Amino acid sequence: GDSVTQMEGPVTLSEEACLTINCTYTATGYPSLFWYVQYPGEGLQLLLKATKADDKGSNKGFEATYRKETTSFHLEKGSVQVSDSAVYFCALSDRFQGAQKLVFGQGTRLTINP
């Protein structure tokens, strides 16, 4: 079945460092890909998404490009802030299973130190 594999955390960086959180997937159909973020004490929020190959999703300085050839959707940010500390989840939805039926990675906890 469909699956998502994320870089194992936790990840700790200093403010203004570069960030990459790796995400790869396996899917039989044509998935849409998502990054969700969960700040402490809050629910998951959609950070960005891409619905087809070569699409780039971006939001709040974060970017991820849908790479079909490497089945990847790595999350990147050039200069992280303390406020980016959260848990990040990569996810996919297969249109044949239903757009809202998400398959999640295990999450990566990110801590940014000042």
Place this chain on the structure above:
Amino acid sequence: GAVVSQHPSRVICKSGTSVKIECRSLDFQATTMFWYRQFPKKSLMLMATSNEGSKATYEQGVEKDKFLINHASLTLSTLTVTSAHPEDSSFYICSAIGNGELFFGEGSRLTVL
């Protein structure tokens, strides 16, 4: 933006008791809600799809008699963990579809002693 709220956020109970977790869509109506379970350092696993006014659809391997889901109104779905045991201890998260988007609750941590 749309808000989904869960209650309680944390609950501790004795083995053998039942626990109810509520999921509410605060500013929109949700005909469909989803319940997930998250184990430590594991991904969120979809447990069931809750449809207003009808029976929930459970994922393979999820005991429907153990995890009772009721979606009696367009703004409320409940998950009841019946006769809870320590292995049911987990983080339970709900989500709801609003305006074509998926919104998540903040999660409920259940600890069964």
